[in-house]
Amino acid sequence: MQATAFASLPYAVPNQCRRFEGQVAIVTGAAQGLGRAIAHRLGQEGASVVVADIQGERAERTAKQLCDELGDRFVSFAGDLSEAGIADRMASETKERFGRIDALVNNAAALIRLKLVDMSEELLQKGVQWNVWNTLRCSKAVLPVMLEQKYGRIVNIGGEAWRTGFPFHTILAGVGKGSMVGLTATLAGEVLRDGITVNCVSPGGIETAADGDPDPLPPSGFRDPSWNPPEVMQAMAEAAKARGQAGGIGRLAHPSEIAAAVAFFASRESSFVTGQHIGVSGGMAML
Template sequence: MTLTLPELPLAHRPLQGRTALVTGAATGIGAATTRALAAAGATVVIAHHAQIDQARTVLEAVRRAGSDGIEVSADLTDPAAVTLLVSQAASEVGPVDILVNNAGAYPRIAWQDTDEDAWARILDINLSAHVRTCRAVTPAMIERQWGRIINISSVNARIGRPGLTAYSTAKAGLLGLTPSLARELGPHGITVNTVVPGAIQVDAENDLPVHHRARPQDQIARQCVPRRGQPEDVAAAVVYFASPSASFTTAQSLHIDGGWLPN
């Protein structure tokens, strides 16, 4: 499938001159977010874990639209790899101004089968990895007195789901990390916010066992907006948080779920 980006005049590219690092950027929400940030003018770093073909497809779309970027494979559970990722970004396209913590995994494991290793592994990729990326990018943000950190959580952080206890716990951790980090970094011109997606239609859901897939009509019935959520819906919220328009918005969590969980 060919990916395209809208051609926008410079006046409509509020992130021109900024570098955005998106983790889990080769597919789904991450790929849509990367394309949207590039359309807003950002130079993008497409971080992925051994998804080279998909990442290069996203990068080609970015370049066809007149933006630029790089793709980097990195295991975010390895602290040294995270340090190298951020260092490579800085040397090739510039220090990271915008960090989107999107990478994650949600294997379905029943509570009684969730042993210590499984628990640690799921929390590592869905929470601790994001702490590592924040730690790696914030020194340069503090030096420049500007930065945007956007965490991608999930409605499962608030409602839970059988088989996703560790995942839901990790995503809830992001809801605690966000306001705490916002207070730490606010004096340095850095905002920290969270986007909380609902049921978003991505290709990865096709890899789930049939008995774990929610029927689309059942999900739509829970929402106020009667359609499936799309990765681009989440990407639009990320671009807002990354933009100059959100300079006074921090420590917030924004649900992009079609009204599934009204505040």
């Protein structure tokens, strides 16, 4: 398949680090998009990576692709991490296979962009389930291993729309991604003296299709098209233009630019940084 000329490609961040040799990371929502780019970056730096996603076949495919590119250090895990017991099974299988869990990146999310008044009860439940419960359950599942090790890194993926009040994001950002910030600070406080740090990275607009997949599948995956109807996407584009917020500095991020920030928080180098939120959004929101 002919390579696509992604607009963000000139801004791809080259990796010059090997910070994760001998370490084990779990990345949720890693079958495609930003999660795939994060898994790639951590594996490129030497980590063994669990590619976790509700899309089982796609997660397995991604893990195989990354193994072919970077070596046999990627495995897939399929399951709905918002359901009771699934995250516990993921943590247990990871510990059994690799002997440890050094980093968890809570990236999985339900990208539902609608006005609150237009959301059905089912979508309200999904929005909370797949943006909040999965993060809580995954964090709780890995903590016993990290506490035993006296070492761990938890990185939550937020989003800048909770700070900018961007339309159509009340559930996705206001409840889902906004809650990541509060969770980051309070959980960091719980494990402050246990060698575990908890931080949050909030992207703005990302050209997620530039995730490095050599033979990309349709981006929607399992998502219902009604979650992001065309008229909403058009209204969002118009709102961004009106606010002068086309990525802050005027472009979308390459996924590797977000992955680079995540890799720092997931590494030993971030040992004195915890309970922090950083926007990696090209200045969409500042301080």
